[in-house]
Amino acid sequence: MEKNIASKVDNKLDQMDSKEKEAILENFTEFKSFLADKVAKAEKLGLDEEQLAKAAQKIGDYLANKEEPQNREEKLLQELWKAGNKEEQHKLAHMLVKLVS
Template identity: 45%
Template sequence: MSILDNFEQWKDFLGDRLEAAQQGGMTQEVINELAYRIGDYLSAEVEPKNAEERLLKALWDAGSEEEQKVLAQLMVKLVQNEGTTH
């Protein structure tokens, strides 16, 4: 089973990668840019595996580049906030 099959596992995976990036000294600006690039890649190349991913893809595809960057930043914020509640 892929981490993309379950949205909670996907968020946990992103949270782990985010924590590693922060511990490695990446700035929030760099993390946000990487999140945007990953979102762009996933939207173009990866078929959504669940309802949450289909929604994110639909939002991504409907948005301008600036809106896509905001969506990427919100995903980063989501996994950051969830990491503080565990």
């Protein structure tokens, strides 16, 4: 199940075109709305908080490594993400899920 979630997250991120990503990352409110929508959908599918955090961690890894921050909030998140180890990143992922829930 865990690998299936990670695979779905990877597939979704790979399928997004650059304009769609740009629209989401344009401002922090849009980013939070996007994440809130995905968390709500995942909860409806029965994912628990740990599974949600793992999916958020996958998104965090992607954003930190492949996307340029579009605003100060995203830059701060990227810096925190890169400064943390895997355990700290996982905790930050939990916090992001709580932020948008």
